[in-house]
Amino acid sequence: MELQRFNRLSAAEAERLLRPCVDIDSWIAALIAARPFSGVDAALAAARQAALRWRPDDVARALAAHPRIGERAQGQGAEAQFSRREQSAVDGKDAALQQALLAGNRRYEEKFERVFLIRAAGRDGQAILRELERRLHNDAPQEQRETAEQLREITLLRLKELLSD
Numbered sequence: 001m002e003l004q005r006f007n008r009l010s011a012a013e014a015e016r017l018l019r020p021c022v023d024i025d026s027w028i029a030a031l032i033a034a035r036p037f038s039g040v041d042a043a044l045a046a047a048r049q050a051a052l053r054w055r056p057d058d059v060a061r062a063l064a065a066h067p068r069i070g071e072r073a074q075g076q077g078a079e080a081q082f083s084r085r086e087q088s089a090v091d092g093k094d095a096a097l098q099q100a101l102l103a104g105n106r107r108y109e110e111k112f113e114r115v116f117l118i119r120a121a122g123r124d125g126q127a128i129l130r131e132l133e134r135r136l137h138n139d140a141p142q143e144q145r146e147t148a149e150q151l152r153e154i155t156l157l158r159l160k161e162l163l164s165d
């Protein structure tokens with residue numbers, strides 16, 4: 001969407017477009033309030049600043065909108081379409097990789113009690129698996145920090161796509 005059009009949207013319409021970027025009300029409200037943006041870079045800078053204020057419970061709630069890595073997001077909603085595109089480099093036909101991702105996700109969820117979140121865009125399945133193995137050794141505070149940063153990366157990539165379409 002062209003930035004000037006985004007600047008002029010009603011708050012309700014802007015919220016509907018921003019929700020698939022990340023399901024965090026305070027972030028969506030902050031972005032709507034910060035309009036009009038002078039350019040896409042200004043919008044992304046405001047988005048990153050607002051994302052640095054996320055609390056752990058914001059991140060926990062937003063994770064519910066993210067399918068497991070390796071599982072094809074179902075449905076036609078904007079979130080599912082974003083997820084499928086982001087995970088497109090994960091080779092669904094590589095059975096060994098799928099099995100390893102499934103096992104790694106399970107171990108991660110047992111240890112951290114939430115889904116493993118990684119910015120999948122730009123990463124193939126093996127790179128994701130290596131990150132999953134590495135992060136499994138993090139302690140809880142470090143993993144909370146890494147999860148929030150990955151959610152910020154995904155969110156900003158989705159916003160950039162939204163404002164560049």
Ligand SMILES: NC(=O)NC1=NC(=O)NC1=O
Pocket residue numbers: 066067068069082083084086087115116117118119120121154
């Ligand atoms: N569990 C996940 O990491 N999910 C995802 N990563 C992405 O980049 N998009 C997703 O849906």
